[in-house]
Amino acid sequence: MGDQLKFWLQYYRDATVNSYAQMFFSNNRWFALLLLLASFVDPFTGLSGLIALLISVAATHWFKFDTAMSRSGAYTYNSLMVGLAVGVYYTFNIQLLVILLLMSVFTLLITVWMANITLKSNTPFLSLPFIAGVWVVILSTRNYAAIGLSERGIYTINEMWSYGGQTLVDFYQKLNHLPIPAFFDVYLKSLGAIYFQYNIIAGILIAAGLLLHSRISFLLSIVGFTTGYLFYHFLQGGYSEMMYSYIGFNFILSAIAIGGFFLIPSGRSFLLVIICTPLIAILISALGSLVSVYQLPLYSLPFTLMVMLLLFVLRLRYEGSKPQLVLMQQYAPEKNLYKHLYRKERFQNETYFHIHLPYFGTWYISQGHDGDITHLEDWKYAWDFVVTDDNQKTFKLPGTDVTDFYCYNLPVLAPAAGYVAEVLDEVADNNIGDVNREQNWGNAIVIKHGEYMFSKITHLKAGSLKVKAGDYVKKGEVIAACGNSGRSPEPHIHFQLQATPYIGSKTLRYPISYYVSQKNNVSAFHAFDYPKQGEYITRVAATPLLKNAFQFIPGEEFMFECTGENGKKETIKWEVFTDAWNNSYLYCHTTKSTAWFVNNETLHYFTDFEGDKNSMLYAFYLGAHKVLMGYYPQMELTDLLPVEGFFKGPVKYIQDIFAPFYLFLRGDFAMKFIFADEQIQPRTIIIESKATAIAGKTVSRSMQFKITVHENHIAEFTVTEKGKTRTAKWIN
C-alpha cells in the first residue's frame, strides 16, 4: 500500500513540475521551479494555473490515461496554460473555479485526442489544445454574468498595492523602469507573457531559468526574437502590435522549437529560424485580423501552426539529414545535439546484418571494392581473398600447380546463418594462369540470410561443396574449399553481398560486421567497415571469459564493495533489467542511476547513462564504454564519449553556445588488454581504459580505469582521476 501511495505522490509531483517545464520544451526540474515561481509574480494568475494543472493531473489519474505521457507533463501543460490565461483575465470567484475545473478537464480531453491524431503524422500538437480551450472560455463566458473580467492585468499597480503596500509598488516600479533598452524590455516581457506575466520580474526569472536549462535555447530565443523585432522595423509594422500582449513570444517559442528542440541544432536549423520568424510575424498579422472579428486573442497560434507545418513537411523528405530531425528527444537542444553526434558516430551501423569473414585465419585482400581487375561496374562491391607468406607471395615454389598456392583447398565458411539459395559444383579447377570465361564464377554458393540479403562465395574447388540448395547453414560452418574455378587465374575466394539470389547477381555495398586488419604491422579493430585492398584481415575470436563476464542477464544482481577516495567503504547493488523495447540496462539501486548497454558476441558497449555522475556506475559506463570480447593484447580500441555529462564547468557552457556551429570539446575513450593469466582459457584478464575530455588541444579531464575480470565476473573495477582512486570489489 505504501508503495502505491509513494508511486502516486511521485506521479503528481512529476506531472505537475514537468508541465511547467514542458511549455519551454524542457524536463529540467530546476527550470520548472523557476517557471512556477515566475508564474506567481501575479499570484492569482499563478494560483489559477496551478489549480487547473492539478485538476488536469488528477483527471489523467482518474481517466487512467497513459501514465508515462501524463507523468511527463505532455498531457497537462495545455490545461496549465488555460488556467494561467483564465487567471489573468477573470475575477476570481467560485463560479470561475467551476469553469476552471471544467475547462481544465476539457482541455485535457482535447489534448489526448489531438495527441493521438498528431501521433500518426508524428507531429507535435504543441499548444493547440490550449487555444481551443481558452477560446471556448472566452467565447462562452461572455454569456455568463457571474464571470467578470479582471482588471488586474490592466491596473497592475493597484493590485500590487493591495498585497504589499507602497514598498512593493516602489520595488515593482523600480524594476519595471530599469534603464534597460526597449528591446530587452520587450524581450523579457515577452518571455513573461508565455506564463501570462507581463512584467520584467517574471521575464528575468524565465530568462535566467532558460540560460540555466539550455544555452542553445537561450541563444535561439534571442536570435528568434531579434529577427522578429528587426522584421517589424523593416516593414514598418505596427510596433504596438509587438508590445500589445507581447505576441513576440511566438518568435521565441518557435525559435527554440525549430532551432534546437525538434531539429538538431546546427547552422541550418538556425537559418530555418531566421526564415520562419518573419513568416510567423506575417501569420500574426494575418490571423490577428481574422480572429479579431470575434475579439479573440491569438496567443501562441502562429507559433503552433508554423512549427506543425514545418515538422510535418520536414518528415516527408526522402533524405532527412540536413537539417536533421531529432529522433530521440532529450528535452534540451544541447543534449539533442551531443547525443545525435555521439549516436551518429557510434551506432550508425547498428542496423546492419552481421556478416562475418568466410574463412579461418588471416587472409590478404588482393582486390577490394572498385577493384581494377574484375570488380567493376555492377559487380564492384566485392572482395577477393588470398593467403600470402611473409614475402607477400601467394604460393610456394614452383607455383605451377594449384596445390602450390597457400589458399588452395582451405576451408570456406558460411559468413552468417541462412539457407543455401543456389550452388554450382561442377566446374573444374583451372591450371595456373588459365581462366574460364564461359563459367566465369566457377563453383559458387549463394546463401540467403534474409529478404534481399544474400552472400555469394565463388571460385570454389570442384567437388568440395558440403551443402546443397535448401540446406540451412550455421554461421562459421565449413561449406566448401577454396579452389581455382571460373575466371580465376590463381586460387582465391571471391566474396560479395547481393540483393538477389542468382550466381550472376550484381553486388551490394554492405559492410563486414567485425574484423581485425593488419597493415604495416599495425592491428586495428573494425566494426561494420569495408576491408580495403592490401589489408590483411582476420575474424575476431571471442574469449569465453570476457563473453561470460560481460553477459549481463536480466535479473542478475551484482554487489560491490566500494572504497571511495577518502577510504570510506560502502556497498552498492547493481541489477540488470531489460525494458519493454528490449533495451538492457544496469540499474544502480544505491544511486538510482541507469546505464544502457548492448552486448553481442564481439562487443560490449554502453549506449547511454542517466543519473548520478559521481556514481561508480557512471565510472563503469565510461570505463567499459566499449570492450572487445576477444583477448587481443596488441590492439587498442577507441571510441567517442558523449560531451554531455562528461565535461564539467564553464568550458561546457561556452561550448554549448557554439555547439551548433563548432565543436571544440571531444570525449575520447581507449581500451586495451594488459594481462591474461594464460592463453588456453584465461581465468583472469585485466583491461585498462581511459576517458579523456579534450577541449581544443588541452586535456580538461582525464580518468583511468582498470577492470579485472576473473572467473566469469567483473571482480574489481578501479577509477582514478587526479591521482585519486575509487575501487569497487565484487562481493556476491
Added chain:
Amino acid sequence: MKKMQYERPVIQRLNTGIMNKFGTRTEYAPVTHIDGNSVKELIGKYGSPLFVISEKTIRNTYREANRAFNTRYPKVQFAWSYKTNYLSAVCNVFHQEGSWAEVVSGFEYEKAIRNGVPGNKIIFNGPDKTEAELRTAIENGSPIHIDHLDELYLIKELSGEMKKRPRVAIRVNMDTGIYPMWDRFGFNYENGQAWDAINKIMLSNTMDLIGLHCHIGTFMLAPSAYGVAAAKLCDLAMGIKKKYNKNIQYLDLGGGFASKNTLKGSYLQGADASPGFDQFAEAISTAVLNAGFTEDELPLLILETGRAMVDEAGYLLGTVVSNKRLSDGRRATIMDFGVNILFTSFWYDHKISPAQEFSQYTEDAVLYGPLCMNIDVVREHVTLPPMKRDDHVVVHTVGAYNMTQWMQFIALRPAIVMIDLDDKVHQIRKRETVDSIVNEELMPGYLKTFKL
C-alpha cells in the same frame, strides 16, 4: 688466367645398369655459402666441424606451419619441443614467434624456465617426472601430461598436500594404423585405459582435466594417421562433455611430422616423400571440425612438432681428413665429423654437398667419421666429386636431434653459430675444450699422483 684446380684422376667402371634418362644422380652442386656467409670463412673463424643454424629458415618454417593450421582451424598453439633442439637461442626464436615450451624432463623444464617461459606455458610431458619436479610444475600451473597411473596417484597426493588444483591432461596412445604403435606411453584408447584414467581424474575432483594429448609416432609419412588420432581424441572429449559436462580446453596432437630428410631405405628422396604442413593440418583440422563441437566449445589445438620445424634450419660444416681406397676397391673419404656429433646419420641418408667448385666427375664413396670405431659411418654410399684433404662439405637438414643427442665420445663437441635475419653470424655455443669435460670431474686425493 685463374689457376686450374687440381683434381685427382678417377677411374670409373663402365656401369650398364637400367637405363635412366636423368643419368646417375649426383649431389655435387656445391654449397659455398649459407645465408650469405662463406663456408670457408665460417670454418676459418669457428673451426671445423661447425654447426650452423639459419634463423631465417626457422622463422619461415614456423610461419608456414602456423599459416597451414591457422587458415584451417580457429584456435591453434604451437609448443616448442625442447628435446628436438634445446639450444637456448633456438628455443627463443620459437618463443619469439609465439611458441610455448614442451619439455620431457626436469632438466628441460628448468631450461624453459630459465629462458623466461611462463610456467603456465610449459607443457610437461614424459614418463619420468620426479616428485620435486611435479611440485614445481603444479606450483607454476604448468599443464602436466600424465603418462601412467603411478604419476596420476602421485599428482593426486600432491594436490591434496599442496592445496592446489594441478592442471593436467592425459597422454593417450591408440591404433592409428601406424607401426610401431607407441603404446608404451600414456593410456590406451582402444582397451579403455584412457577412460579409466579420465574417470579417476574426474572423480578425484582434486585436479583440472584441461586437455588430451597424444603423440602417435615419429617421422610420420601418413597424414591420415593424424586424422584418426584427432578423431579419437575428439571422441574422448565429446564423451567427457557428455558424461561430466566438462569442456576439454585443448587437444594436443603432439609432434612427429616428417622433415625433408631421407630415411635410410627410402625409395624417394625425403623432399618428395614427406608430406607438408598443409597435409597434416588438413587431416587434423578436418577431423576436429567435423567432430561436432559447437563454435564456442572448439578446443584449442596444440602442436608440438619439433623435427619438421627445425631440421632444415641446421647445417653441419666439415672438412675432409683423408681419402683412401678400401680392400674391395671402393673409395673411402674420412671426414672430421662422425656419428658422435651427427647422430641422425644412423637413420638418415643425409644430403651432403661439397663446399667448393668441382668439375663434372663424380665417384661413389663411403663417408667415414673420425672416430676409431667401426660404426662411425656417415654415408655408406655417396656420389661426390673427388675431394682432397682440407676440402669442406656441408651436411644438410641436421637441425633436429643432433644438437641434443650428440656425444662427447672420443672427440670434443664443436661450436654452433646462428645466422640471423640480416645474415650476421652469432656464436651460440662454444667449442668444447678439455676443461669443459675435466671441470666436471672429481679426483680422489690418493689418485692425484702417480709415477711411470
